[in-house]
Amino acid sequence: MNIDINEIPINYQANEVEKEIYDLWEKNECFKADADSNKPHFSMVIPPPNVTGVLHMGHALDGTLQDILVRYHRMAGFETLWVPGTDHAGIATQNVVEKKLREKNLTRFDLGREKFVETVWEWANEHKSAILNQFKRLGASFDRSRERFTLDEGCSNAVKEVFVSLYNKGLIYKGAYIVNWCPRCRSAISDIETEYKTEQGHMWEICYPLKDKVGAIVVATTRPETMFGDVAIAVNPNDYKYKDLVGETVIIPLTNKEIPIIADEYVDSSFGTGAVKITPAHDPNDYEVAKRHNLKPVWVMDEDAKMLDIDVIPESIRGLSREEARKETVGLLKLNNALLDITDHEHNVGHCQRCGTTIEPYLSEQWFVKMKPLAEKAIAAVKNGELNFIPERWTKIYLDWMENVRDWCISRQLWWGHQIPAYYHNETGEMVVAKENPDPAHYTQDSDVLDTWFSSGLWPFSTMGWPNKESKDFKKFFPTSVLVTGFDIIFFWVARMVNMSYEFTGKSPFKNVYIHGLIRDEHGQKMSKSKNNTIDPVGIIDKYGCDALRYTLTSMCTYGGQDIKISDDKFEYGRNFANKIWNASRFVMMNLDGMDENEIDRSSLTIADKWILQKLSDVTADVRSNMENFRIGEYANQVYDFFWGSYCDRYVELAKIQLNNPEQKLNTQRVLWYVLERSLRLLHPIMPHITEKIWQLIPFKVYKDGQKFLMKCDFPTANQYKYSTEVAQMDKTIEAIKAIRNLRQSLNVPAGSQITLNIYGDKELFEQTQAFLKRMVRVENMTISSETINELPPQSASCVVGDTKFVVPLAGIIDIEKEKERQNKKIEKLAKEKTSLEGRISNDNFVKNAPKEVIDTTKARIAELAEQIEAIEELKKSL
């Protein structure tokens, strides 16, 4: 073993190491999956980030958790594939490019469709690799050779295949319906892309005069500007107030248009005035009412939400925006004494998820997917266990949505995306839905594109080569094993993938959906650019290192998937841990001199050796079980506790003593290395770079299974040790060490001064561990006796651990009062516990009902406490 420790810096240099190690993996194609492998498969597809996106903390968390799963399963013996890729992100990307154009005072219409799409492609290609390269900085071990894009040839082909098939099955239809219209995007958006916000508005009461009778009917509305599109006034059929008015005709104020008063169950007679204006072209409920009464809709706004230039609208209002039109309408109504009342009214208003613009419910011709038939299998999937949500509570959310799902508006009036494969005959208008244009000379393709989630809904199988069912990847890696994502896209994405996958492959696209929390800032606010509270993961990586980022994020993940609040300094936690790993490894490396390649000699293990081996085995078993159950945060914390708390703080310190013993040295080296090496494997999925780097530093590494890379080594399995006795003994020794250190510190025994320790009690054990005691508490002389002692020699301090008393003569140092105080405090503490336990044991019902083990442990503990208290009391007396 020849390692020049001087070459290894004291502080872990994350940035240098991480780049070097990632390059090493890439160069050696370590992430490449083999579709011909005989090993069982583990596969995942990345939730494709927006092609023009920038890595944010959400990606960092999502990517880290995926990479942990991938690396774990790769080590655990699975043929593992993680497919990377990006999403063309229809509206989002188009918006970005349009914004760029606006800077040049251009709109997409100035460029025309073809040129515009070309510009977006350029933009996308330019940014395409950027975000995945940022994922590389996270250490993502995805297979770049299989990188995909939702708008690439394969995905586009899958989209066409699916669209045509659904259309032929009658599951896609075209029709005129009220949709959520974003006048800024100039497109329809789906229900779930509409976000409702409570807004303070007004309720206007407008008087509609009767045509043939004296009087009027008063209607309450929040949107007076739509009154020109009214086609009726509706009242509840059972409303006695209006019984006589049903069938009458009223005149829309400011116009001379006549509309009927109709009766419809939809109207709630207790709300407002009990009379509702019906505007079918601009309100979803009104549209339904109008349909029932065969009333033709009247549009009053165009696609930009500007008032139309039509006769029924007063001239001064034509061409105005919605907002201006409202003001103007209200003004005119006032002038004409048609406005009865204005009240404040809080109501929910829909906004475009992408740009925040107020949504206009708008009647237009769109394409829809019939969801009910698709939902059936998706509902069955979770009920029969083919699909699981982790944590389980998301199952209910998913089911509620699926069971009440409404048809999905999939057409978007955008240019960037998959153009709908429907073709219209230029003369007859006849429509053909097909993968290719039947006759480009005579047919023109539908100008709409598909909702971006349509193509991402196919992602788990379109990336595997589907619709080619002979594709090796599809056969080997589909269905995928786990999908990792945040709860915010369960409806947008997860649900759609399940729908589509069942319809086209007959299978659930993944076995498990692991839902993690969202990243928030330190105040619990969602991170957003507009709030200026984002933390840039790349900045964190630069400052603290990638493994530090990964460790901190992982350790904060709870099984329940709570949101995670972070601030910059939280990453010190991970960085410090990385440095601890680094330095513990340095220590081991500088002490491997003379070690051989033989296995640990089990026959000459010390108590300390057995203690750490048993703990390693236990933590290994726990880690495996936690990984199987998606308790990834717990896994992180357990390895941390083991490595830092048991290995570094205890075993390494004990090993230093053993290394000085020529008889123990070699085997201690073996144990030190063995435990470190296993720890590196345990840690690798979370902290891949540092662990791989250390592995690469040690020429010794190949002796186990000949793996060149740690990331390809087997994940450890628990051993079958039976060292519980030694663990208890070592724990007792550690407790003694702590008690004596406590004594030293509270009596202000100077660090330099040597002390003598007299031990009375468990001679057998403390003879074995005396070297540890001596060194760990800096004892000069030590006596060990199996006798007991009840009276202290003059000027001595003492402590009791289990059945053993430790006496330290401290002539000239000890402050008797202080020692008394210390002993009293200790007694008080023990007595408190004893009283509590005695209370329990004296309760007949407890004795009657509690399990025997509990009663026995309680009794034993009371006896132990009593003994200790007595022992301390005795010793205190002689102070």
Added chain:
RNA sequence: GGGCGUUUAGCUCAGUUGGUAGAGCGCUUCCCUUACAAGGAAGAUGUCGGGAGUUCGAGCCUCUCAACGCCCACCA
């Protein structure tokens, strides 16, 4: 209107089947002990949101109240 989540140490949060509370940061004291001061050692700190119930025993189960947050629905 319906549903979900949260409430535990000064701060941020863990706490898997009910057995009497933990971590990190911060704080106090000591230590640059030949892996690590991004460190080591020893400590202090909690009527586990309020109330009631089940139980021998509740942070954990039931009910209820409160506060905060989120999702879905959307009566003009």
